[in-house]
Amino acid sequence: MRLNKFIAVSGFASRRKADELISQGRVSVNNNAITTLGMDIDPEKDVIRIDGQKIKSEKRVYFLLNKPAGVVSTTSDEKGRRSVVDLIKTKFKIYPVGRLDYNTTGVLLLTNDGEFTNIMLHPTNKIEREYQVELDRDLSEQDRIRLTKSVMLDKKKSRFLSIKYPKHKNFHLLNVITNEGRNHFVKNMFSLLGYRVEKLKRIRFGIFKVDKMPEGTYEILNQSDIDKFLIELNKKT
Secondary structure (H helix, E strand, O other): OOOOHHHHHHOOOOOHHHHHHHOOOOOOOOOOEOOOOEEOOOOOOOEEEOOOOEEEOOOOOOOEEEEEEEOOOOOOOOOOOOEHHHHHHOOOOOOOOOOOOOEEEOOOOOOOOOHHHHHHOHHHHOOOOEEEEEOOOOOHHHHHHHHHHHHEEOEEEEEEEEOOOOOOOOOOEEEEEEEOOOHHHHHHHHHHHHOOOEEEEEEEEEEEEEOOOOOOOEEEEEEEHHHHHHHHHHHHO
């Protein structure tokens, strides 16, 4: 197994971050510092350490959380606010897959699988995110077309894949689909055209949904759920 993959599978860091750690000389194999990328190791025999800490390949776990408002999407918070990891009972050290804003609700995945996290967040995989958006006023048809064709956001051409209205003749309540993972992307897109997002809920991330789950509750995903998703993703790519 490649060294960076072992680190990612262990849940310590994503494969990209593992490469950074190796390049910085912070990883050792059998007490020998490694700085060359692409090294193969034997997980059954070799002893891997990062900053002197022995890394073990632990069981991979996955949780699907319906994130409530008023919770931070980090493992800790300097202000002492409640974190999403506080909502899940597990003996494993888990991390959120990406982030949702403090008052944004909905689908959030948490895991100790760095490789899976990297797959979900890497821009080239174009994993879809679907949001329910409540605006401060009706969205004009002209602006709906602009947002689904192209606008410049942070000096980059940006667009929503689709904007639909789940309720008839209610033009300030929308469902938007995007494959962008940039911070505050949905809010910033609407703000660009003078709209304010009053409420934001992610209702889908890839195939993962929280339709029947009350806010603040979670489900444990089986490895088969993850494998099913990865198989479908490989078919598309």
